[in-house]
Amino acid sequence: MPAPPRKQLRVTLGQHSLAGSHAPVNQDFHGAMLPEGALRVSKGIAVALADGIGSSRVSQVASAAAVRGFLDDYYATSDTWSVQRAAQRVLGATNAWLHAQTQRSDARFDKDSGYVCTFSALILKGRDAHLLHVGDARIHRLHAGALEQLTEDHRVRVSSVESYLGRALGAGAHVEIDHRCWEAEVGEVYLLATDGAYTHLDAAAVHEALALHADDFDAAAHWLAEAARTRGSTDDITVQLLRIDELPDADAPPAQLQREGLAMPPALAPRARFEGFSLVREIHVSSRSHVYLATDDATGQPAVLKLPSVDLRDDPDYLDRFVLEEWVARRIDSPHVLKASAVERPRAHLYVAMEYVDGHTLAQWMVDHPRPDLDSVRGIVAQLARGLQALHGKEMLHQDLRPENVMIDRAGTVKIIDLASTHVAGLADGSGDTRALAIEGTLQYTAPEYFTGHGGSARSDLFSLAAIVYQMLCGQLPYGLQVSRIRSPADAGRLRYVPVRHLRPELPAWVDAVLQKALHPQAAKRQQAVSEFVHDLRTPGPEFLSARMPPLIERRPVLFWQCTTVLLAAAVVVLLGLRAFGR
Template sequence: MPRDMTTDRLEAVIGQCASAGCKPLMQDFHGARVPEGDALMLKGIVLAVADGISSSQTSGVAAQSAVRMLLSDYYDTPDSWTVKTAASRVLQSANAWLYGQNRTLADLDSGMVCAFAALILKGGAGHVLHAGDARVARYADGLLDPLTVDHRSGEMLARALGAAETVALDYRRVPLRAGDVFVLSTDGLHEHISGADVAHALTLPTLNDACRALVDTALSRGSADNLTVQILQVTRLPQEAGLPETTALLVLPLPKPGDTLDGLRVLRALSQTPRSHVFLAADPDGRKIVLKIPASETLENPAALRRFTLEEWVARRVSSVHVMQAADLPQPRSGLYVAMAYLPGRTLRQRMTDHPGAPLDKMRDIAGQIISGLRALHRREMIHQDIRPENILIDEDGSVRIIDLGSVSVAGVEEAAPGLLGELPGTLQYTAPEYLSGDVVSWRSDQYALAVILYEMLTGRLPYGAQVARIATRADQRRLQYAPARSDDNAVPAFVDAALRRALHPDPLRRYDALSEFLADLHRPGSAARAAHHIPLAARDPLRFWQALTIILAVICVILAAQLAG
């Protein structure tokens, strides 16, 4: 059975202290949030400190707003996003709001501007985001090692929230160990303390005591600014975790037609695979639902079981008419199964078998719908990883949906528990070469798989034949030879062939930068076609070519003559 993640979670102790010091106005702000349950695994622990600029009477409001926005809005971002993506989006939004408040000011130095630093602990890593001269440092063996670099130009901040329409945030990821100590501070404190001071403070009974001692030390050494410090000590790191939906669920006996399961009436068995037993059921309102119960082979394989439960988890977090959806259950779940909305229709593989050689318009229509579904996944930092004709469903109205989400790579989940989802279970014929060569995998890998499908729809064959199966290194990847889709046996336009060639390039970075651009090039000659059909000037306009060449040669002769005369 899956392991209960609440028994194996990230744990930390936090201390905090802030003081206006000798100033009449407090312009620092700080905060921390330690969530429980699912959010602890998928979002982590957040600490943040902000320091308003001294010249502004409202910069304290800016510091307070920025910290509160991160502590609140970060936890509302999709669970599938990485820390960097989620926190950066929130902080850019905070920056835009602060900058908007400053637009009418003649002098930005009197506006809502603040330095900012955050530490987010998730899984086995710490994530640092920073702008300005607030700091995050790691303490070890009497040394205070800064993880941030101050953004200052003389006495002025070179970077801060609210100072410009966008802010360049520094980001750094650091591995965690049990016992690690991190210190977040504003310049009123860290400019007056050392690693030895932190070492002494950590001998006190609590981390709050340690923070107060550091503030007192900085004040005694002449700090003339506001002072804020946070100390976090990692006390436990997670060793293993499962997706929240897998926790504490019982394995159910296989139902029979007519049985009732959590308010669902089982109608009939649909299929059986090594991974699962699939049944058609109906809820009390008559809506049809597909139930998947793990097979014994899946139950004996932890990685396969995590993949099994992933499908519904992903479906509940992606909203698109072109991606299969999870089903709403009439009663709480009593056992381990996956519930998905029933989708009538046939697979694209069946359609390709029944109607080989798809017309261009039909291919484009199917491509557009698949791309819409893929973009919904990619916006959530998810990669499908198993796009193939068997996983594309088409109903009687021609609506296309991506199915089988058990292979999806979820960046945020992998970040929380690296390797949690096991090895790629994709299909070799549609697998991008970077999976096999060890190159970087990205959303462009789904682009490759889609292009293979479209190529096959038009030609009935694969673009690289059996070459992909022999890839083991990047050198093998570079040696792939594309077989043109356009031939005497079909009517594939040259510009469509050029678009497919680019989307199928062995080097992921030479594929399209956006799926929308790929789709556009399938409809009309685009950048790929122009690149593939570049005609030299000598061929396009021989007269201009020879005129230009004559002029160049004449100039060279004049230069040589001048050099000889000198």
């Protein structure tokens, strides 16, 4: 019996706008994007409106530019970005453009006559609703007897009768955009309105409009706009009504990673033909996957084929992460991150095709170079950092950085591989919790915050990178297996850094200071980014050059307690001798 079709995000939308009764031009502007297919899944549905300020003769230009620019540019942002990052980046650019237009015009001497407007948008993606807002337009959620205001009016009250906009698009070179996110529910109705509308409408009016025009939300929005006019509004009036009709299933995998219709691959052997490839040899077989070197029959180029493990083919979570690797690789353009194969022909089976790297792992390099010089280590770290920066720039966390997941080709280029554990903010949107909480990587390289339930960040990948640097220099891990035993912040606080110079005394003292900061149990106390860590390893600042020698209890805890025991024993002997002498 075939599985029932997956639920999709579906809404009903209605919109209407009226110019003010005494205004020659409507300074409001509104719009919406309801894309189909993959774009609806990756970016969602967006509804937006803007309201120009009455003191400006060009604010209608600002309103139109804000809404049109937002709806066009938001859907052009990377699908790896979260809704918040994509929307705020677009609005930041729009704000800068509007402010620049004002600065180029006569309005630069009077900010109240420039390219300024309010802006509010509602984005639905997956099962989540996102609010973006600046100014005093409003977004409400309709209840049986009330309109719940979800936005905050950015108005400064001078008196009971006088106020002015405290925040708006175009008012300054930079702007703070409010963002809220919550889990949506089927049947919810949202009202977006400018002040010319909402000051004259209430929940009863919205319910009446919906009762009169249940099958035509445009007509309902029109009715509400006319009702506001009838009730005394002389300002521009804009109303948008949106109802959520269907939401994706809560346990549905990200549709960007759909694998329906693809059969599981058969057992393969060298010289076999598979999906337009000829298998050359087996590279690696584990409980997680089967990896083969193959040649593309069409181009003759080598490729690496990864097939899902036979034992895990019934595990949907495993299969979702399996297809994630190639999806991530196709969205990263860096010589230091493994690329997906250039082959994009249709597939009948589930597999991953990646570029072939002719070289060896960093783990093997460490075996071959047990006591590397600092410059060699820094050269590798710099390349690894650039790979991580490429991931972080797309709001991705690798989460499984370790020597076995780093390749060095014959030209010396360092590449991060195995992207199946990557956390992608854009895919997490709509799932109820966008944080990177799951422990996906190898425990001894995983940052403490994963074990305490706080979740990962770019500084967590930095911790893993610093652990690798420590291991490259001295052949050991900074905390051994202690990190994997952490269950609370108190446990993390008991971690003790053992200096590299215990095993490599010829290294500069500041190296330990830099590493100790990057490996701090608290993420907030590490370097802010991998680029800062790389800089510190090459050009240490006064913070590290003047670092004091750690106390003996941190450097040599066993020796500290041995010495303490000896001193205490000696003190006891002396006291006993004095007591005997006193008698």
